[in-house]
Amino acid sequence: MRIRKVLVRWYKSFNYDYELKFAPSSKKKDWQVTGDGWLPHITVSxxxxxxxxVGANESGxxxxxxxxxxxxxxxxHSRSDFCRYSTLFSVEKDKRLYPEVGAQFALSDIERSELATLKIPLYKNDDLLLLRPEAGVVQVLNTDEKRVLLSGAQAVALQALLPKAHKLQTQVDLPDSVSLASLAGIEPVPSGRKNRIDLLRFLAGVSGLEALREQASTLFALIDLAPTTTEDExxxxxxxxQQKLGQDLLTKIARIDRSAFADLYNAIAEEREGLVNxxxxxxxxxIARHLNVSRWWSQDEDFALRISPREHELVFTIRDRTGTDYSFSERSRGLTYFLSYFVQLWSHERPSVPEVLLMDEPDAYLSATGQQDLLRILEYYAHPDNTDRTDQVVYxxxxxxxxxxxxGHRVRVVDKGTGDEGTRLVADVTQNHYEPLRTSLGAFVAETAFIGGDNLFVEGISDQVLLSGMNTRLRLAGAAPSATLDLNQVTLVPGGSNMPYMLYLARGRDQFKPACAVLLDSDGAGQEARRQILKGGAKGRPTVAKELIVMLGEAVPDAVTEPGVVVEEPEDLVPLPLAGxxxxxxATHLLGLSVxxxxxxxxxxxxxxxxPETPSLWDAIETAFRSAFDTGIGKAGFAKELIAYLGEHANDQVQPREVKVIDANFAALIAKLSTTLTTARENEAARRRDRRVEQLITEFFEAHPDGCIQDQALVVLRRIEAAADDTEIGDIIRAGLATIKRDHxxxxxxxxxxxxxxxxxxxLERLPLLPRLKDQGRIDLDDITNSENQADALAPTGTPAAVDTADADEAPLSQAADEDSEEETEVDADGAPLSPADEDSEEETADEVAE
Incomplete structure (x- = not known):
């Protein structure tokens, strides 16, 4: 049983559905008629x-x-929550009403059978439509849309079948410490650590029994912990x-038996330090084995939660990638709240019936990355890997x-109307990403909802609409994530005629550059843009490598098109029936024409x-449209209407051939774009790693130009090893470091x-060259780990085994790093330093492309 729709009327900021009541096509429902006429419920699917x-502040x-x-x-369910600006809000006798809430539930065959046994009628589509018109009263709608009051026994039996609501406490974070006595099931010491210290200091200052009697009031004030004010309560x-959260973490998630805490409590009291440790x-x-937070907390893959013993508490500490332990108070609150949500979700025992998880603004303390991590947790909660169970999440x-x-189909935007309209649901929000979603989030902040870490530059807004719409469609149809775009990570950037310059601005001259790929039409303008990009970076260098520029016609060589159409732009991938x-x-929506x-x-x-002279489908559409209606057609509007039509018919049992064709065409294109973006991301990660290693080496020899002791060398080797990522290239660098350490x-x-x-x-200076030499087949991993071969492969310049340093691909990386520190350093397509040989090579390549 799951909720299809929620029905709300007169509850707090929800009055009734004004738009439905006054829409000309609306049909009055008798079961929604009141003493004030027909007042339909606000319905949220x-x-x-x-x-x-999503909604603005105070939107409901x-x-x-x-x-x-x-x-x-x-x-x-209380009368005090009745909508204050409703005309039915009253204080008079027999006129006071309750807010009415309800829901429409989708049922399984077994659940329908159980309700039939209870003689509870179903709604006309075999769903259950339940209403709660006042506290303790349960009604359902039958097939004739008549209200049926359930008996007490029926209501109790139905309650047992309904999904259970589970509210996540988003304002409660994990505590800094947990009482050890409470964990052990022993009567806890009646004070916190600071109070205990104050008490001991007080007692130490008392000279005798008589003095203690004189200061008895102070003593009892230190012992008495009962709250005296509402704020204290x-x-x-x-x-x-908070204490319960901490206990749940240790006993339910980490699965530590309470008897172990009792043993620890006694060991601390008896000063048995070996047993304590x-x-x-x-x-x-x-904790490390069962908690596994690093799977979800992407900001530090080496993150670990630990406990440390104190006299009467267990203190939570965090160990990060530096290997240092911090208390919660020394780290951001975002992490403690993220852990709180994590513990609440994982320690919660789900009921046998379905569940609806409710979360109120869990983003309050989380960074942007932390919120993305929370999204992944919610996805797992709704679709766990280890069971077929699915629950609903509403946040x-x-x-x-x-x-x-x-x-985008998951978004519901609510807005508060003027006067007594109250909260309303904004329809079709995902059809327009900026309004009213933009208004709800804020004019500037909302646009960051569509900004990611990787960037795919496209020619225009219509390409944005087509790619995002088809990408979402393919994902909903079950396409593999690796063959689609993750729009939480990827930004579709319309570059237009300014594409080369926008690419240059995006890549910039900063040390860390975003991963960028480009999709261009295969027409003349696209070819010209490609030439400009390859010549349009700093000093005439490409802003992105040639392999990261996708020409549309080359990306989908097997696309199915109309006879005579040559694939040059995305619209050419649309079958003629869908294009029409x-x-x-x-024409109907923009020009106001009838069907x-x-x-x-x-x-x-x-x-x-x-x-043959005009093989473009879009040109044909434009010409025919102008001939029929004496006006032009816009690409963006065309793309939006196409995606809207496909969305309206997404659930049709039989899909026509043209729908299968467009899906196949765009699936091939998007898969190619996904692969290209992966390459861009990997190239940028490799460039950052290489640059970091080179900087460490350069800094070391600037500080130690003529020699160093072994301990100083070991320190830099450890820093380089920490900079090497967990990839094959990182393995090669680590192997080279091990060889250097062993040989010396x-x-x-x-x-x-x-x-x-x-x-x-x-x-050490040639260490960053090892991955490149391995890719060229000059050495293999056995050569790197063999001390003699390593010595030959990396012999100093001038020896028989030396690598020809005149070859730019094998130039000493320390020299490149030194040159890169200067303001006028030449860079290649990925932003890496260029030697003179590389510069000549790049210029020849760019000139060939231009020709």
């Missing part, structure tokens, strides 16, 4: 898995969560929730980073405009100077 509710989005909780639980309640080590091992947010751009439908929809009038544009007329016997005598320092310098 929910996805079967995840729904994101949090009230929707509360309404869902009332529908599912029947609890907290609030603090105590929050502290209790052994128990803590095993507890930390259990409200202000943040653009908690919107999954791969699933989109163009006619454009009959739009038929003046026929598919035959479009086909007749295709010729580093570590045997830390304070002894390196004897063959010039050899050590040459080997």
């Amino acid at each position: 929910l996805e079967h898995d995840i729904t994101a509710v 989005k949090s009230h929707l969560l509360d309404a869902i909780h009332i529908v599912l639980s029947g609890e907290e 609030t603090v105590q309640a929050l502290a209790a929730k 052994a128990l803590i080590q095993k507890m930390n091992d259990s 409200v947010t202000h943040s653009p980073f908690l919107i999954n751009r791969n699933s 439908i989109a163009a006619r929809r454009y 009959d009038e739009s038929t003046a544009l026929t598919d035959e007329a479009i086909l007749a405009c295709i010729s 016997k580093l570590g045997e005598n830390p304070l002894t100077r390196i004897a063959a320092f010039s050899v050590f310098r040459t080997e």
Whole structure:
């Protein structure tokens, strides 16, 4: 059983659906008629898995969560929550009403059978439509759309079958420490650590029993911890929730038995330090084994949560990539709240019936990356890997980073109307990414909802619409993630005629450059843009490598098209029947023509405009459209109408041939773009790694130009190893480091100077060359790990085994790094330093392209 729709009327900021009531095509429902006439419920549909509710401040989005909780639980249903600006809000006798909430539930065959046994009628489509008109009253709609009041026994039985609402506590973070006595099941010490210290200091200052009697009031004030004000009670309640979270982490997630905490408590009291250390080590091992936060917290893959013992508490500490331990108070609050959400979700025991997880603004304390990590957790919660169970998630947010751009259909935008309109649902929000979503998130912030770390430059807005729409369609149809674009990571940037300059600005001259790829039409303008890009960077160098420029016609050589059409732009991948439908929809929506009038544009007329001289389908559409309606057609509007039509018919049981053709054509194109972006991302990661290694080496020899002791050499080797990533190239660098360490016997005598320092310098400076030499087949991994071969391969210049340093591909990297530090350094397509030989080679390549 899952919720299809939520129905809300008169609840807090929700009044009733004004737009539906006054729409000319609306049909009055008798079951929604009141003493004030027909007042339809505000209806919000929910996805079967995840729904994101977006709205401005005070728009009522949090009230929707509360309404869902009332529908599912029947609890907290109060007259005091009746909408204040409703005409039915009253204080008079027999006129006071409850807010009405309800929901339409999709049922399985087994659930329908169970309801039939209980003699609970179903709605006309075999769903369950449940209403709660007042506290303790449950009604359902039958097939005739009549309200049926359930008996007490029926209501109780139905309640057991309904999904359970689970509210995540988004305002509760993990505590800095957890009471060890509480974990052990022992009566806790009645004070925090600071209070205990104050108490001990007080007692130490008391000279005798008589003095203690005189200061008894002070003593009892230190011992008495009962809250004295409402604020104190609030603090105590929050502290209790935090302590429970900490206990759940250790007992439910880490699976540590409470008896182990009792043993630890006694070992600390008895000062048995060896046993204390052994128990803590095993507890930390259990946390690391079962918690596995590093899978979800992408900001530090070496992150580890640990505990440290104190006299009466276990203190949570965080160990990061530096190997240093920090307390929670020394790290950002975002991490502690992320851990809080993680612990709440993983320690929660899901009921046997389906569940609806409710989250109110979980983004409040999380960074943009942390919110993306939370999105992945919610996805897993809704679709866990280890079970076929699926639950629903509904969350409200202000943040653009908690919107999954791969699933725009999940977004629901609510807005508060003027006067007594109250909260309303904004229809078709995903058909326009900027309004009203942009208004709800903020005019400037909202646009970051469509900005990612990788960039795909396209020629125009219509390409944005087509690619994003078809990408979403393919993902919903079950296409592999690797063959589609992750729109949470990838930005589609319309470059237009300024493409080369925008690429230059995007790549810039900064040390860290975003990964960029380009999609160009295969027409004359696209070819010219390609030439400009390859000549348009700094000093006439390409801003992106040739392999990262995708020409549309080359990307889909097997595309199925209309006879005579040559694939040069994305519109050429659209089958003629769909192109005609989109163009006619454009005419009705933009020009205001009737459906009959739009038929003046026929598919035959479009086909007749295709010729060997004009093989473009878009040109044919444009010519035929102008001939039929005496005006032009815009690409962006055409693309939007095409995607809208496909979306409206996405659930049709039988898909016509042209729909399968467009899916196949764009699947091939998007798969190629995905592969190209992966290459761009990998190239940029490699460039950053190489640059980091080169900088470390350069800095070391600037500080130690003539020699160093072994300990100093070991320090730089460890820093280089930390900079090498977990890839095959990183393995090669680590192998080279191990060989250098072994050959020079580093570590045997830390304070002894390196004897063959010039050899050590040459080997270390050429370390970044090893991956390139391996790719060229000049050496293999066995050569690198063999000390004699390594010595030959990396012999100093001038020896028989030396690599020809006149070859730019094998120039000493330290020299390149030194040159790169100067302002006028030449760079290649990936931003790496160029030697003179590379510059000549690049100029020849660019000149050949221009010719």
